[in-house]
Amino acid sequence: MTDRDQAGAHDNRTSAAPTDAGDGAPVVVAMKGIRRSFGDLLALDGVDFDLRRGEIHALLGENGAGKSTLMNVLYGLVSPDHGTIEVDGTPVEIDGPHAAIAHGIGMVHQHFKLVPRLTVAENIVLGDGGERWTRLPDLAEVSRRIEELSDRYGLEVPGDSYVWQLSVGQQQRAEILRALYHDARILILDEPTATLTPNEVEALLERLKGMAAAGSSIIIITHHLDEVMSSADRITVLRSGKYIATLKAAETSQSDLARLMVGRDLQEAALLEVQSGAAAGAGQHAQAGPPVLDVQNLTAYADPVGGPRRASSDDERVALEDITLQVSSGEIVAIAGVQGNGQAELEEVLLGLREVASGRIVLDGKDLAGATTSHVLDSGLGYIPSDRYRYGLISDLAISENLVIDRVDRAPYGSRFSRNFAAIRDNAISLIKSFSIAANSPKTPAATLSGGNAQKVILARSLRSDLSLLVAAQPTRGLDIGAIEFVWERLRRERDDGLGILLISTDLNEIMALAERCYVLYRGRLTESPMDRDSIGLAMGGANLTASGEVPV
């Protein structure tokens, strides 16, 4: 395994087969050689994982590393193509959640699996003989048992409340209680802290430690390094579906883990050609000009959890908290961070798609907070959306139509009541040529384009001549190397021509290749970070940077 060799200095701490390198508590779960692919994507490539009784074991990795898939295999939601699972030393077949529950495995999902319009007690009963035509148990009795468990583990949840009335933290505790109610000895928590406030996170980790001390075995899926270090006994790192290492928390550090998680050596080798282009581009570019975007103390709320039937607004979560950032013309400024820390909300709030709770967004001297999207676009902001098929293209429409979709009601492409088809076609022919979009004709539907060519269409549309700022969100996600190189090269050229670019990306390589400055978004807060991998990687995991920007050891 070349990846494990990449771990280099850590080899002395990792064992090839993670079985008996520790304190000798019995192994309750052993997963061996788990392999699973989704279409062309190999999500898990022969992953080994073991869990001991009474430990908190963190499963660490970037988005798409395969953490959730591995745990979905253990919980029976995903069937493995290859590999074996042992529970208490006995090989078992887990062909569905019911089998996992029967083996004492409980899972708390990232997106809660609670029915908002049922009570906590009803939700808990749901997982227990749900296909039997027998009488419901006495729900008051169920509530009493829930309260007993609540008291024992310090997980306060009112059993007879409807789930939609509960806060996010209470819903999560209800999920944990459900697992305990069904006698789970092995508890899987998928990104349990993603939707919690810092205080709730602290409280949760305390409760989990208490449960582990009482004999439960707990797996936490996460990418937050600080939580891992403060709560886990052991840590298994996955990267791109591969097993990388299993470490004891006491014997490792946040920067070691960040390095294992990101695996820079491997990815740099794969992108060597693109990387060298990066160096050349970075050297040439002109100095940054006057500021074009000035965001001051911007705050925005996240979508309510549990849908529209909330009891009150007191569970409103802040998605972006007091954000301040500047972009000048002729520079690329990156927003780094693990997905789900506010990137989508930042994208939306800048575009006028999400309400501004407070703060200012000034573009070229005009305050755009609260402006409509069309006004924002008219003010000189170009946009490459992170979800290119949902927000970037209309799949059934032709390339030529997609290329003018934001300007189809104005000259030269038409007016409110008419279209100038010749102008639309000529525009498409010239852009297809200049952006070398591989398409048979301007009439080809956007749906038939490959990812790279679809992105070129969006790029061609976004880069209008009157632009002063480009918001590029995940501009190369899922593209092949050739297309990545094209997009990067194009962004650099625009930068050199004086465009200000805000690059929102979860890809550290991309940020290193393109950006001059970098901010890191972590749980809705933005901090500026020095342009080096270790600092950015640590800040992405929520580690505190010292005032000088040095990494604390």
Add this chain to the structure above:
Amino acid sequence: MDWGAIFSGAGIIALLNAGIRLAMPTALAAVGETFCERSGVLNLSLEGMLLAGAFTSFMGGYYSGNLWVGVLAGIGGGLAIGILMALLSVTFKTAQVINGIVLVLFATGLTAFTYNSVFGVTTTPPRFDSMRPLEIPWLSSIPGVGPVLFEQSILVYLSVVVIVAVSWLLFRTRYGLTVRAAGEKPTAVDAAGVNVDRVRWVATLVAGAMAGFGGAVLIVGQLGFFRDSITAGRGWVAIALVIFGRWTPLRVFGGALLFGMTDALQLRIQAAGGGIQSGVPFEFFQALPYLVTIGVVIVATARSRDDAMPTALGETFEKESKTKAE
């Protein structure tokens, strides 16, 4: 016209008695639909289920000479459409609304075609004697209440038992809880280890069987003959009643009784000569129950503050983790 004959003491008793009887086919279909929609399947094929049940119960009763064979055949006819509906909507996960409408058209065409092929186009349709009312000893002699409630055909009593049983199942059993959850948040049901598609299959079959039984009640319990589209839109009314009853079986049943009463009333007004003497076209009276239903649904929906509709109604369920990596 003689309003006195309709609203005399005996007249009102007869009116209420008939209202209950006429309400039953719609009530059965509507309560079955409630169960089905609670699981998340918007079953618009209800009119087709009702019609198929009516047709097969007529054929069964006519050829066997046994009314109970007719009842069983009716349930089978409704189930057949239910199987098609579940196959298309749950197994193949195609658009539920379209499946429902297609199956109504299918049932309408197939029953008319088969009936006309077998019996030819005739002005004297073949018929059999429908089921006689069963006077329950003692109870039927209670003044007022007795003749209204306890001089009904046994099918009416059975219908009430079935409706109450389905309501009990939905709210008092584990399976009922699972059905309700499947219509609210199927991913939660899936994560609880229950097969969502199987639950929805069962719920759709419940709707089919109940609507088929409703068709049998119409033919075997009331009419004794069949003709094209004899259910006359009762299935559509039933779907509206589910909304009126806010997806609660007993409230839906109440709405169906209202529909039945209006139907009984308009029949009596016509019989009393209201149609001819007043110069009002008889179609107006026939339309009356439907107009009342529409009015009541509009008022009830506009007045209710919260939305009782199952959250996942009409949405097909795909196991999320099977299709994507993370």
